[in-house]
Amino acid sequence: MAVAFTINGKAASVDAGPNTPLLWVVREHLKLTGTKYGCGAGLCGACTVHMDGQAVASCQTMLSAVAGKKITTIEGLSEKGDHPLQKAWVAEQVPQCGYCQSGQIMRAAELLAKTKTPSREQIVTHMDGNICRCGTYPRIVRAIERAAREG
Amino acid sequence: MNKHIDKKALKVSRRGFVGGAAGVSFSFALGGSLLDAGEALAQGASGKLNAYVTIATDGGIVIMTPAPEMGQGVNTVLPLIIAEELDADWSKVKVQQAPVNAAYNHPIFRGQYQVASLTTRGYWMPLRTAGAQARRVLLDAAAQRWGVPVTELTTEPSMVVHAGSGRKMGYGEIAGFAQTPEKLPEIKPEDLKPVARFRLLGKDVQRIDIAEKSSGKMLYASDVQVPGMLYGTIARAPRRGSAPKSFNRDEIKAQPGIVEAVAFDDAVGIIGNTVEAVFAARHKLKADWSEGRGAKNNSETETQDYLAHVRDPSRKGVVVRQTGDANAAIAGAAKVVSGEYTTDYVYHAQMEPLSCTASVTPDGVEVWAGTQWPTKSVAEAAKAAGVGPEKVKFHTMQMGGGFGRRAYVEYVVDAVMLSKAVGKPVKMIQSREDDLRAGKFRPLTAQKIDVGLDANGKVVGWRHRIAAESVYPDLYGQARLDNDKGVDFIVIAGADMPFYDVPAHVADHIYEQNGARVAAWRGIAAGYTNFAIEAMIDDLARQAGKDPVEYRLALFKDPRGKKVIERAAQLADWGRKREGRALGISFAKLGIPPVGFSMIGTVAEISLDRPSGKIKVHNLWCAADVGLPLQPSNIVAQIEGSLVFSLGAALKERITTRNGQVEQSNFHDYEVLRMSEMPEIKVEVISSGPIPLPVGELAIGGPIPAVANAFLALTGKRLTAAPFTPDRVKKALA
Numbered sequence: 001m002a003v004a005f006t007i008n009g010k011a012a013s014v015d016a017g018p019n020t021p022l023l024w025v026v027r028e029h030l031k032l033t034g035t036k037y038g039c040g041a042g043l044c045g046a047c048t049v050h051m052d053g054q055a056v057a058s059c060q061t062m063l064s065a066v067a068g069k070k071i072t073t074i075e076g077l078s079e080k081g082d083h084p085l086q087k088a089w090v091a092e093q094v095p096q097c098g099y100c101q102s103g104q105i106m107r108a109a110e111l112l113a114k115t116k117t118p119s120r121e122q123i124v125t126h127m128d129g130n131i132c133r134c135g136t137y138p139r140i141v142r143a144i145e146r147a148a149r150e151g
Numbered sequence: 152m153n154k155h156i157d158k159k160a161l162k163v164s165r166r167g168f169v170g171g172a173a174g175v176s177f178s179f180a181l182g183g184s185l186l187d188a189g190e191a192l193a194q195g196a197s198g199k200l201n202a203y204v205t206i207a208t209d210g211g212i213v214i215m216t217p218a219p220e221m222g223q224g225v226n227t228v229l230p231l232i233i234a235e236e237l238d239a240d241w242s243k244v245k246v247q248q249a250p251v252n253a254a255y256n257h258p259i260f261r262g263q264y265q266v267a268s269l270t271t272r273g274y275w276m277p278l279r280t281a282g283a284q285a286r287r288v289l290l291d292a293a294a295q296r297w298g299v300p301v302t303e304l305t306t307e308p309s310m311v312v313h314a315g316s317g318r319k320m321g322y323g324e325i326a327g328f329a330q331t332p333e334k335l336p337e338i339k340p341e342d343l344k345p346v347a348r349f350r351l352l353g354k355d356v357q358r359i360d361i362a363e364k365s366s367g368k369m370l371y372a373s374d375v376q377v378p379g380m381l382y383g384t385i386a387r388a389p390r391r392g393s394a395p396k397s398f399n400r401d402e403i404k405a406q407p408g409i410v411e412a413v414a415f416d417d418a419v420g421i422i423g424n425t426v427e428a429v430f431a432a433r434h435k436l437k438a439d440w441s442e443g444r445g446a447k448n449n450s451e452t453e454t455q456d457y458l459a460h461v462r463d464p465s466r467k468g469v470v471v472r473q474t475g476d477a478n479a480a481i482a483g484a485a486k487v488v489s490g491e492y493t494t495d496y497v498y499h500a501q502m503e504p505l506s507c508t509a510s511v512t513p514d515g516v517e518v519w520a521g522t523q524w525p526t527k528s529v530a531e532a533a534k535a536a537g538v539g540p541e542k543v544k545f546h547t548m549q550m551g552g553g554f555g556r557r558a559y560v561e562y563v564v565d566a567v568m569l570s571k572a573v574g575k576p577v578k579m580i581q582s583r584e585d586d587l588r589a590g591k592f593r594p595l596t597a598q599k600i601d602v603g604l605d606a607n608g609k610v611v612g613w614r615h616r617i618a619a620e621s622v623y624p625d626l627y628g629q630a631r632l633d634n635d636k637g638v639d640f641i642v643i644a645g646a647d648m649p650f651y652d653v654p655a656h657v658a659d660h661i662y663e664q665n666g667a668r669v670a671a672w673r674g675i676a677a678g679y680t681n682f683a684i685e686a687m688i689d690d691l692a693r694q695a696g697k698d699p700v701e702y703r704l705a706l707f708k709d710p711r712g713k714k715v716i717e718r719a720a721q722l723a724d725w726g727r728k729r730e731g732r733a734l735g736i737s738f739a740k741l742g743i744p745p746v747g748f749s750m751i752g753t754v755a756e757i758s759l760d761r762p763s764g765k766i767k768v769h770n771l772w773c774a775a776d777v778g779l780p781l782q783p784s785n786i787v788a789q790i791e792g793s794l795v796f797s798l799g800a801a802l803k804e805r806i807t808t809r810n811g812q813v814e815q816s817n818f819h820d821y822e823v824l825r826m827s828e829m830p831e832i833k834v835e836v837i838s839s840g841p842i843p844l845p846v847g848e849l850a851i852g853g854p855i856p857a858v859a860n861a862f863l864a865l866t867g868k869r870l871t872a873a874p875f876t877p878d879r880v881k882k883a884l885a
């Protein structure tokens with residue numbers, strides 16, 4: 001059964017099982033591979049996307065739950081990769097291997113959308129579900145603070 | 152090193168020349184369009200060292216980067232080294248991933264292979280030479296055109312300048328008429344640019360991969376999309392050496408979307424139309440696995456057994472390091488201080504689970520893989536496909552982390568075998584659970600150190616015993632181990648002590664053979680060897696009634712070692728007492744004698760919640776001497792990353808096995824460090840000479856002993872088993 005929803009502002013309809021994780025719908029059916037698979041169990045945050053403005057683990061969100069929703073992936077966060085967070089990510093030279101970073105940015109974008117100038121503590125609490133095995137945490141914090149500052 | 156131009160290469164480049172814009176390519180007589188150089192080499196040109204630079208008539212420069220990128224920034228710094236010597240305008244440089252070709256071999260490993268933090272160090276001189284050689288060809292061509300001696304010419308970024316006449320010519324213009332000479336100019340060390348004149352290195356040029364990694368555009372092996380491709384996954388045998396005797400193939404094949412299910416030597420492969428179908432079928436797999444040699448692998452008993460082995464003087468290990476006669480010195484010592492240490496298996500947990508895409512066709516095989524060992528990947532893919540290596544078209548992809556795991560290439564073979572089974576391209580993705588359960592871990596270890604002291608408390612002999620499964624046979628083959636006289640340089644890495652004044656030293660490795668699946672893990676072996684050494688140094692300081700910093704400074708015979716300890720202590724304000732908290736310090740090093748050592752001093756500040764047994768690390772201060780810092784800010788990033796990685800192994804990371812089977816499965820029971828557990832980190836980079844020394848793993852050896860030593864300072868108790876989990880902490884306090 002095809003499920004219709006909006007992805008990055010465009011209408012999409014995907015024909016896959018209702019229990020297909022949104023992660024695979026996005027990555028393999030729609031070929032938007034910026035969203036990553038890290039654990040498939042809601043433990044790492046690499047697969048974070050927005051559903052109606054909320055950051056969700058796409059590996060834990062089934063296709064059936066997406067009907068009629070607005071999904072935003074890293075590819076749709078900004079037109080030219082120039083979201084304040086993305087600019088801050090470059091300025092602070094955050095990524096190492098980069099694999100976790102789409103998820104980190106999507107999670108951080110949710111925070112900044114709700115809280116214009118988050119405290120250090122709010123940042124850490126909000127970001128704690130996202131693992132970075134390369135250990136870029138100090139720079140992620142600095143980049144979020146910069147994005148909040150520079151808008 | 153420059154030498155002749157390969158005939159085949161000439162032919163290839165002429166073809167390129169016909170179709171493309173004219174330009175100079177230093178591997179060929181005349182380069183073709185910008186992107187031809189890699190293509191040409193991939194077709195088999197045996198370019199010598201100068202296979203790196205192509206300059207087009209519009210001034211665009213393509214620089215080949217010979218090494219794979221796993222996050223450490225080599226694909227920026229290696230081209231930067233060439234650009235520095237070429238005196239290129241960096242804004243005109245495009246970086247291209249070099250193909251797998253002997254022309255790009257790492258000079259130490261003699262293959263495209265990335266381990267031991269030696270990538271930049273190894274390519275340093277060859278790349279400088281290649282850049283300087285390309286610059287010289289441009290200078291010679293300009294000198295000829297202007298009819299002036301080449302000695303009167305200088306360069307500015309991408310521009311040859313004749314100061315006497317005020318003339319200037321861009322590299323692109325020169326590329327329009329320059330001919331690469333039959334014999335490329337020879338570059339002597341004194342022809343290279345003095346460090347003081349560097350315009351790019353040491354200046355924190357931005358990494359080339361950051362924008363793509365912040366926009367989701369960077370492509371990893373798991374992102375590859377090939378027309379008509381299927382999806383596959385691999386269920387590896389639960390134990391090393393175990394094979395599938397039978398499995399529910401009919402049931403698996405009957406699952407929706409499943410195309411094929413195959414038994415391999417040590418795995419079952421499942422192939423289907425979608426990832427979701429393949430993963431769902433994976434959950435339904437029921438296989439009867441043969442026992443395999445890994446069945447003896449039990450982490451609980453191993454720790455006890457290995458401890459018994461290092462305690463038993465009659466059990467002889469392979470002596471891997473020896474200076475003087477340490478055993479005699481200890482036997483005759485006035486006093487002997489001993490310590491025992493154990494560490495658990497730890498998992499790489501690279502963020503991208505193992506993945507590879509392969510397409511086997513009647514003509515050969517095409518492979519997309521992120522790997523630390525492209526050369527071996529090509530050889531293994533060829534073998535698996537049953538073709539010659541020249542029939543392998545290999546795409547070196549960005550790795551979603553490596554940390555030593557991707558020095559193994561079995562997942563490349565997996566993808567090829569899956570594609571071969573169905574005659575179609577297959578993207579193989581392992582689930583996190585399979586990646587973890589079939590992980591190859593840093594070996595579980597027991598260590599014992601005995602130190603002999605004379606009547607004045609001076610160290611006269613040091614004996615370090617390590618019991619652990621050997622890594623070499625699985626990674627390099629038994630032949631290489633035999634060839635190295637049984638010395639497994641991975642397992643014992645870091646056990647040498649060249650910088651402390653230890654007149655007699657011996658380290659031996661007791662081989663354990665329980666069939667655990669093992670690998671080098673970031674830091675090689677420093678995660679345990681340096682834990683033992685630096686914990687012992689603190690114990691000795693305590694015995695002597697000395698401050699740990701003072702004691703180390705007195706024991707160093709190396710001024711660089713002294714300096715990193717002094718600076719780390721200063722950064723931490725070592726003398727200041729903290730209420731409810733304590734400091735611990737450690738020294739760590741990384742390198743091998745002919746290459747040189749980088750060094751780091753690490754101070755940890757901790758507190759302890761006694762009822763729960765939880766250690767909190769508040770601060771880490773590091774001073775790192777890395778020789779010549781080429782990209783200082785990226786060096787800090789690598790050190791921060793290593794500290795986080797290592798702190799995970801200090802506090803929580805732990806794999807346990809029972810009858811060969813791994814008991815953990817995902818990030819809920821194999822916990823890595825998260826942001827809320829991060830200490831504040833302060834890193835100071837020290838420059839100490841004209842050569843860039845190893846960086847990527849340098850900081851791994853520091854935190855584990857620094858935390859243990861801080862715990863000793865805080866409680867008077869020695870933590871001897873890493874990770875320092877709450878249970879173990881409570882036991883130590885009891």
Ligand code: FES
Nearest residue numbers: 038039040045059
């Ligand atoms: S892949 Fe979804 S949380 Fe890890």
Ligand code: FES
Nearest residue numbers: 097098132133134
């Ligand atoms: S940058 Fe590698 S996992 Fe975060």
